[in-house]
Amino acid sequence: MRSTVDRVKKRRDALRAAGLRPVQIWIPDVRRRGFVQECRRQSRALHGDPLEKETLKWLGKVAAIEAWR
Secondary structure, eight states, rough: OOOOOHHHHHHHHHHHHHOOOOOOOOOOTTTTHHHHHHHHHHHHHTTTOHHHHHHHHHHHHHHGGGGGG
16 A cells, blocks of 8 residues: 555656646635734725725726626
């Protein structure tokens, strides 16, 4: 029986052979205590910013929101 390390290595080698490479990203933990409050704080800090309307208009143009439904 192969070890987990061997199986993972074989899988990664196969993915690399297919032209892929691993990428790791770190994102905010939305379950973390205080996450919602921090989002609100940042949103309120930006409210009324001179570029707010322009930025929201641009986001409305470029966001692919059809898939959100």
